[in-house]
């Protein structure tokens with residue numbers, strides 16, 4: 283396997299793809315947004331419970347390639363407890379990682395996505411969940427759903 | 434110099450390259466086909482020797498360009514066995530051809546009329562009809578596709594209920610770009626005509642892959658793209674029966690399509706000029722004529738046998754892979770196979786294949802409603818053409834095995 287491909291499919295990414303965290307609808311969510319990638323059909327919904335300015339809990343659901351699913355999964359673990367401003371700042375850092383391939387030391391597991399930069403067509407996959415999350419933060423409140431899916 | 438099967442690959446310069454350090458295995462022919470040297474040379478020759486505007490000049494170059502352009506029209510007419518070259522309208526491709534008929538026919542539709550399409554249409558033969566229905570108040574209905582993997586093709590039994598006298602247009606594909614299903618075009622056209630509906634056939638995936646005779650099929654309109662049959666991009670054809678075209682209002686207006694103009698209005702030329710406003714794509718039409726020569730020298734019946742044999746072999750080999758779901762007919766199929774793995778997404782498959790030099794398509798193939806019906810968001814597709822070989826299928830299968838192993842490890 284080439285170095286580029288090994289970089290793209292890091293262990294962290296494979297692990298999140300195989301065992302996604304916080305996947306399924308969040309029954310207590312009061313914000314939701316849906317993102318899709320029209321060119322390839324990838325979809326991602328993000329459910330948030332915003333308490334004041336802070337993300338008390340979040341989850342994602344959707345379908346797509348290993349990169350998009352792992353990215354959304356990892357994102358949910360990193361955004362819990364963050365304020366909207368902090369989430370925005372973290373996304374900026376993540377965006378820099380996937381577009382430049384440079385990951386600052388302190389960014390830890392998100393740095394696994396640095397390999398995406400060698401595959402420009404996949405940047406949209408890596409950022410799909412993040413865009414949905416930021417849109418959910420900006421969006422209007424929604425009634426919490428009672429349905430859950432845990433798959 | 435006519436091409437021969439023994440050196441078909443030698444005729445296509447692009448095939449002789451390495452991708453990611455591996456010999457290119459081009460299996461994305463459903464998206465676009467590669468071009469033989471003869472077509473590339475025709476484009477260069479036109480621009481180096483004959484380039485000029487058509488139908489306007491009296492000078493030598495303009496006459497040469499006009500002759501070559503109209504010669505291409507006649508060549509295309511012969512390619513699909515149209516009764517008259519005037520039945521061949523040059524367009525940008527399938528999409529523009531269908532938009533042209535959908536807008537022009539749509540203008541005559543009214544509430545209560547029905548446009549019938551099928552569940553396996555490419556977005557290009559779906560969205561223009563949605564727009565025509567919205568604009569006119571007509572209703573759009575669909576012939577269902579049968580089977581969990583769409584293996585049963587179109588539900589021909591349901592057609593009896595669906596093809597009512599209210600149906601004014603029946604639009605359907607000849608060969609599905611996602612499923613590989615070959616539809617019984619002649620039968621569908623006959624049944625459409627029996628209720629007074631016009632038939633519109635999407636031949637994007639068929640015209641360069643199988644002998645095609647519009648008169649034998651009995652279709653009213655037929656659309657295709659040059660780039661999927663070894664011709665240039667940006668050129669395609671709308672075939673329409675002469676009697677219909679002369680009654681059809683033009684879609685675009687401007688220079689070249691008018692018989693006479695005064696400040697208050699204009700009168701249209703007959704087909705085909707009526708539908709070709711502005712300077713046409715002369716060079717690519719000529720290139721497409723040369724692509725017809727190339728394909729017919731090999732014989733489309735032979736190309737069909739070759740593609741179908743590859744698709745059959747690929748289908749059988751793919752079926753041995755764990756966790757695979759194969760779409761479309763289990764028997765006779767066009768030269769492509771779409772599949773999905775339980776645990777590996779199509780994009781990951783395509784990225785891994787690319788590393789092995791194999792060009793595949795992953796995604797919804799402009800067939801989103803069908804995908805949704807089948808409970809899928811994307812599939813991987815391998816599509817074959819005259820220059821592909823059985824050895825390339827072996828490379829494909831080895832690449833897929835490696836991908837499955839990586840993701841299941």
Ligand SMILES: Cc1ncc(COP(=O)(O)O)c(C=O)c1O
Nearest residue numbers: 526527528555557610635637658
């Ligand atoms: C069945 C079918 N119809 C229509 C089209 C659209 O062709 P084009 O993009 O050349 O207009 C395609 C090509 O993808 C196709 O496969």
